[in-house]
Amino acid sequence: MTTKEDNDLLTRVEGDAPMGRMLRQHYWVPAVLSSRLETGGAPVRVKLFGKRYVAYRTHDGRVGFLNEACPHRGVSLALARNEDNALRCIFHGWKMCVTGEVLEVPNEAANPEGFRKTVNVHHYPTVEGAGLVWTWLGEGETPPPPNFEFMGLPANQAYACGLELNSNWLQGVEATIDSSHIAVLHQSHLSHSQMDMAATRVSNAVRYKFDDTPYGYRAAALREGPDGECLARVTEFIMPYYGLIPPINTGDDQDRTVIIAVPIDDEHLIQWYIYYNTKRPTDSMKRTQRANTWPMAGGIVNDADQHWGQDRRLMANGNHTGFTDIVIEDFVTQASMGPIVDRSEEYLCSADQAIVRLRRHLMQSVKKFIAGEVPISAQSGSRDYSGITATGGRMKSVEDDWRVLPR
Ligand code: FES
Ligand SMILES: [Fe+2]
Numbered sequence: 001m002t003t004k005e006d007n008d009l010l011t012r013v014e015g016d017a018p019m020g021r022m023l024r025q026h027y028w029v030p031a032v033l034s035s036r037l038e039t040g041g042a043p044v045r046v047k048l049f050g051k052r053y054v055a056y057r058t059h060d061g062r063v064g065f066l067n068e069a070c071p072h073r074g075v076s077l078a079l080a081r082n083e084d085n086a087l088r089c090i091f092h093g094w095k096m097c098v099t100g101e102v103l104e105v106p107n108e109a110a111n112p113e114g115f116r117k118t119v120n121v122h123h124y125p126t127v128e129g130a131g132l133v134w135t136w137l138g139e140g141e142t143p144p145p146p147n148f149e150f151m152g153l154p155a156n157q158a159y160a161c162g163l164e165l166n167s168n169w170l171q172g173v174e175a176t177i178d179s180s181h182i183a184v185l186h187q188s189h190l191s192h193s194q195m196d197m198a199a200t201r202v203s204n205a206v207r208y209k210f211d212d213t214p215y216g217y218r219a220a221a222l223r224e225g226p227d228g229e230c231l232a233r234v235t236e237f238i239m240p241y242y243g244l245i246p247p248i249n250t251g252d253d254q255d256r257t258v259i260i261a262v263p264i265d266d267e268h269l270i271q272w273y274i275y276y277n278t279k280r281p282t283d284s285m286k287r288t289q290r291a292n293t294w295p296m297a298g299g300i301v302n303d304a305d306q307h308w309g310q311d312r313r314l315m316a317n318g319n320h321t322g323f324t325d326i327v328i329e330d331f332v333t334q335a336s337m338g339p340i341v342d343r344s345e346e347y348l349c350s351a352d353q354a355i356v357r358l359r360r361h362l363m364q365s366v367k368k369f370i371a372g373e374v375p376i377s378a379q380s381g382s383r384d385y386s387g388i389t390a391t392g393g394r395m396k397s398v399e400d401d402w403r404v405l406p407r
Contacts, residue, residue, distance in 0.1 A: 001344065002343035002344055002346070002359060003344055004342070004344050006343075006359075006363065007340070007342065007343045007344060009363070009366060010170055010343075010359060010362055010363060010366070011168045011169070011170050011266065011340050012266050013049050013050065013169065013263040013265070013266060014049060014050030014051075014265055014266050015050065017266075018366050018369060018370050019362070019366050020049045020050070020263070021369070022240075022365065022366050022369040022375055023049070023240055023241075023263070024049060024137040024138050025138040025139065025369075026138065026143075026240075026369075026374070026375060026378040026379055027136075027239070027240050027241075027378075027379050028127075028134045028135065028136050028143075028145050028146055028379065029048060029134060029135055029136070029137060029262055030132045030133075030134050030160075030260055030262060030272050031046050031048060031053070031055060031065065031126075031132070031133050031134060031135045031262075032044055032046050032055050032132070032133050033131060033132060033133075033160060033161075033162065034063075034128050034131050034132060034133055035131065036055075037055055037056060037057035037063060037133065038057060039057050039058075039059060039061060040057070040058065040059040040082050041056070041057065041082060042056070042078070042082070043055065043056035043077055043078050043080060043082065043087065044056065044078070045068060045076075045078045046065075047264045047265065047268075048137065048262065048263065048264060049137070049263055049264075049265070050264075050265040050266065051067070052067070052068035052069070053065060053066065053067055053068055053124070053135075054066060054067075054068045054076075054077045054078050054080075054087075055126075055133055055135075056080075056082055056087060057082075058082070058085040058086070058098060059082075059084070059085055060085055062085070062098050063098070063126045063128065063133050064087065064097070064098040064123065064126075065123060065124045065125075065126045065133070065135045066087075066096070066100070066121060066122060066123040066124065067121075067122040067123075070089040070091065070094060071094070071096070071102070071119050071120065071121050071122070072089065072091070072092055072094050072105075073091065073092075075089055075090070075091040077089060077096075083095070085097060085098070086098070086103055088104075092105075092106065092107040093105075093106040093107065094106075094107075094119075096121050096123075098123070099123070100120075100121040100122075100123035101121070102116040102117075102119045102121060103116070104116065105119070124136060124137055125142045127145040129145070129148075129150070129151035129152065129158075130148075130150045130151060130153065130158040130159075130160055130274045130276060131155070131158060131159045131160035131274070132160045132272065132274070143379055143380065146379060146383070146385050147384065147385050147386050148258070148385045148386070148388070149276075149278055149385070149386055149387070149388065149389055150256075150258065150274055150276040150278075153276055153277075153278065156281040156282065157276060157277050157278070157280070157281055157282060158274060158275070158276035158277075158282065159274070159275055159276075159282060160272055160273065160274045160275075161272070161273055162270045162271060162272040162273065163270065163271055163331065164264060164268060164269070164270050165268065165269055165270075165271055165331055165334065165335050166267065166268060166335050166339055167267070167268070167269060167334050167335050167337065167338075167339055167340075167341075168263075168266060168267060168268075168269065168339060168340045168341070169241065169261045169262065169263035169264075169269040170261075170362075171261075171269075171334050171337055171340075171341055172241070172259075172261025172269045172271050172334060173237075173240075173241050173243065173261045173358060174355050174358065175261075175330055175333070175334045176235075176243030176245070176259040176261060177219060177235055177237050177243050177354045177355070177358055178352075178354060178355060179208075179219065179221040179233055179235055179354065180221070180351035180352075181333075184320075185320070185321060185329050185330070185333065186326050186329060187320045188318070188319045188320045188321065189325075189326045189329075190248070207221075207222045207223070207224075207398060208220065208221060208222070208350075208351070208353045208354060209222060209402060210353070210354075210357060211403055214377065214383070215238050215239060215377050215383065215385065215388065216236070216237040216238045216239045216242075216361065216377055217236075217237050217357055217361065218234055218235070218236055218237075218403070219234065219235045219236075219237065219353075219354045219357070220232050220233070220234045220402040220403075221233045221234075221235070222395075222398050222402065224398050228397065229394055229395065229396060229397070230394065230395040230396070230397055230398040230400065231392075231393075231394060232392055232393055232394070232395055232402045232405060233246045233390075233392040234246055234390060234391045234392060234402060234405060235354070235390055236388055236389070236390050237354075237357075237358060237361075238377075238385070238388065239361065239362075239365065239375075239376075239377035239378070239379075240362065240365070240377075241260055241261045241262060242258060242259075242260055243258065243259045243260075243261075244256070244257075244258050244388065244389065244390040245257040245258070245259060245390055246390040246391055246392035247390075247392070252279065252406075253277065253279040253280055254277070255275050255276070255277045255282050255283050256275070256276055256277065256278075256389065256390065257273060257274070257275055257276075258273075258274045258276070259271065259272070259273055259274075260272040260274070266339075266340065267339035267340060268339075271331070273327070304335075304336070308323075308332040308335065308336060309323070309328075309332075310322040310323065310332070311323070311324075343359075361376070361377065364376055365377060365378070387407065388407075389407050391405050391406065391407045392405070393405045393406070
């Protein structure tokens with residue numbers, strides 16, 4: 001059972017909250033869409049872990065990421081001029097470059113050259129991959145960014161979209177790794193063959209098997225079909241907020257999905273979806289469809305008074321949820337729990353083992369962090385993520401070893 005104290009420890013990420021400090025210190029964070037940073041264009045405001053930052057792209061294409069407040073007297077650098085590969089604060093004209101160096105302090109008459117070198121600009125390393133700018137907000141030496149299989153792909157093989165939601169980040173991770181809702185919540189959007197693969201309604205009772213890994217765990221959702229054969233879907237949880245979702249149809253040229261639940265503050269997250277394909281360009285139909293539905297989703301899911309836009313007429317006509325898109329169904333259920341769900345009030349069942357394991361994993365990690373140790377599954381310089389991919393397939397029997405399914 002999760003106590004109220006444990007719930008706080010697991011969910012709170014702002015300020016000195018241990019979970020937030022651990023996440024910032026030990027893991028890279030996807031922060032903003034690369035496409036939002038125009039070369040030489042306006043800085044973009046980004047909020048992570050309750051703190052405000054700006055990201056911008058210089059004229060020569062590099063990305064800067066720094067605290068939003070100007071180091072002089074705190075004017076927002078979102079207002080700054082993007083000049084000569086640096087940001088110039090509009091208030092007194094201090095000019096700061098991507099590497100954190102202050103280049104000019106025009107209002108310091110006495111010793112501008114000496115003075116500018118004493119100013120500490122809080123700036124953060126960045127890397128771009130899968131259509132996103134990633135940053136590391138910790139202190140000390142920067143660990144190398146994670147080499148996920150989607151990081152180095154060309155633009156037509158990976159694209160990202162994200163949506164801000166009124167819910168704590170952990171609800172996002174939990175939704176991602178919860179395989180047992182698929183055949184119920186999403187039933188109106190899956191074809192019969194997909195249902196068969198994802199989960200038939202008759203055998204919706206899932207058997208989970210797990211394999212702990214140095215980076216998190218693998219969760220195999222096993223469903224026995226009427227013929228005795230077993231359908232396996234293996235989701236990968238990668239610390240601290242990644243869920244790699246197996247494709248609904250098997251085959252190694254299928255588009256893959258990774259969902260990343262990144263804390264904006266205690267009561268909001270940005271849920272990033274990266275669709276990628278390591279073999280060929282991603283499905284462009286899907287890309288267009290997402291581009292159309294996601295902006296709408298922003299207006300729907302956060303409005304509780306209107307039942308998040310649920311359409312009862314659709315339901316009367318056979319749609320299970322009254323929502324027209326799988327992703328929206330996920331967002332609505334997650335946000336409807338409230339900003340921070342009280343986990344001391346839940347009734348978990350055996351299908352919730354992935355959830356229990358996730359919380360245990362995070363709890364053990366944060367306790368180690370509090371004790372001054374490196375959390376389990378922390379990202380270390382030597383960690384290789386490149387072979388990690390979600391998989392699925394058929395097995396002769398539910399007793400077969402799902403771990404040998406090809407990845
Ligand atoms: S507040 Fe930015 S230069 Fe003064
Ligand atoms: Fe879902």
